[in-house]
Amino acid sequence: MALIGKMVAPFRSLSARLLILTLLFVMLAEVLIFVPSVAFFRLNYLVKKTEFAHLATLSLLASPDNMVSDELREELLFRVGARSVVLHGANSRLLILNEKMPHSIDAEFNLADQNPALLIEHAIMSLMVGPDRIIRIISPIENEPNSSLEVVIDEAPLIDAMYDYAWNIFWLSLIISTLTAVLVYLALHWLMVRPMRRLSESMIAFRRAPEDVSTALVPSRRRDEIGVAERELEIMQTRLRSALTQKQHLVALGIAVTKISHDLRNILSTSQIVSDSLSEIKDPKVQKVVPRLMTSIDRAIDLCTQTLKYGRADEREPKKERFLLEPLVNEVKTSVGLRENNGITWQNRIPAGLMLNADRDQFYRILLNLTRNAVQAMEGEGTIEIHAMRAGTRTLIRICDSGPGLPVKAKEHLFEPFSGSARAEGTGLGLSISRELIVAHGGRITLERTGASGTVFCIEMPD
Structure with missing residues (x-):
């Protein structure tokens, strides 16, 4: 056989x-x-x-x-x-x-x-x-x-x-x-079959070992369609090889960051315990410094936790249920940490009785990440409005702020981890994690507008 x-x-x-x-x-x-x-x-x-x-x-x-x-x-x-x-x-x-x-x-x-x-x-x-x-x-x-x-x-x-x-x-x-026939065959074999065989062999070699530069296709000087295909394949292989190398570096960096974040979270947890002890001291100076210290430590621990979760990519599948959206938004307001005299106005425009079919805990995290970004962008003064409405079989939720808008670099890398942050000290993990959770629900998030008058994100959630 x-x-x-x-x-x-x-x-x-x-x-x-x-x-x-x-x-x-x-x-x-x-x-x-x-x-x-x-x-x-x-x-x-x-x-x-x-x-x-x-x-x-x-x-x-x-x-x-x-x-x-x-x-x-x-x-x-x-x-x-x-x-x-x-x-x-x-x-x-x-x-x-x-x-x-x-x-x-x-x-x-x-x-x-x-x-x-x-x-x-x-x-x-x-x-x-x-x-x-x-x-x-x-x-x-x-x-x-x-x-x-x-x-x-x-x-x-x-x-x-x-x-x-x-x-x-x-x-x-x-x-x-x-x-x-022999002459035509030889001519076509020389002009078409041999170059096509080179292209296919290069593709197979690249599939087997993308990192091996010795298998890279060397394009000929032909100006016809096959020459164009050779040059385009060579460009594609070069870019893919570079992207794979960059991904490998990012993987190695991610593993290192995960290890550092794990150890750093443990150290910060110890610092948090010590800070709790400091809060019992009656010294006015200590009482004045401790809240800011606690807030900084909490943010650092939260950042380490988010980094570890993103590095493991261990988000569970959404457990959908129907719940009222308005009370959840009020819970998010409490978690964001807005005070009455900090200059930021929170407006919950969710219609009473509006139900959402989603994982309540995960959607809480989505809104928390988006509104926390809005609070940080406004730097202590402005307005946050959250609207919701039904649109056929989908629910539209809009998070609006009156901040200065996103810079050009942030818009170009929106929703990308470690690249889409509007602040110099930010990581962009909040938007990236929010988008992953929304996509897991079968929905999508888009940036409707941004500028000097503020920024609006729109979330579409299916029933």
Whole structure:
């Protein structure tokens, strides 16, 4: 079976298929040439017969009283290859040569009618009917418009000549077809198959070892479509190889950051315990510093926790349930840590009774990340508004703030971890995690607008 597979495999290749198709197409072209060639060969054969008969007629007409011996008559008929020759004038019919044995006519052909389709039909019919027919040929005489020559001949010599011609044409066509097919095949193999094989081999090598630079494709100087494909493939491989290298570096960096964050969180947890002890000291200076210290430590621990979660990518699947959205937004307000005198106004515009079908804990984290970013962007003064409405089978939630808007760099890398933060000390993990949680619910988040008048994020959540 393996041997048969190896024998069949070459015929499945592009080169073998190209060779076979080239042979078939060239042979088809030769067949289209062959049939008219046989038809015109038959016409030329009959024309020569009538010309010989005309010469014999002129020689007899030149004899005294048109009298010839029987031996000469038979010799002329043999040389012409005819059974009888009749000269037709304007008002006369003259039997020039004739056999003694009577004969019956099976078919008649007028050489004045040289329609190509009719000639091909007569040639095919002659080959199909067989060699036993006796045919009559009527041919006009050149320079004598009112005269014609009628020649009766056996068709067997004509068919034999047609078969000989056909075989000669067949072998010649076969040689020409094979030679043409080989030349076309070699040209196409050189111009197309070999470059395509180089492209496929380069793709396979890149798939097996993307980091191996030695397998990179070196594009040729061709200016056609294959040359463009080679150059584009080389550019794509280079960019993918660079991206893979960068990803590997990021993976290594992520592992390192995860380890550091884990240890740093443990250290900060200890610091948090010590800070709790400091809060019991009644010294006014200590009491003034401790809240800010606690807030900084809490933020640092939260950052470490988010980094660890993102590095592990261990978010659980959403456990959806229907819940009221308005109370959840109020809980988020409490967690954000807004005070009455900090200059930021919180406006909960959620309609009473609006239900949302989602994981309540995860959606709490989504809103917390977005609103915390808004609070940090406004730097202690501004307004946060949260709206919600039904739109068909989806719920639209908009988080609006009156901050200064996102910078250009943040918009270019929005939702990318470690790149999409609007603040110099930010990580961008909040937006990235929020987007992952929303996508896990089958929804999406978009930046509707941002500028000097504020920023609006829109969340679409399905039922």
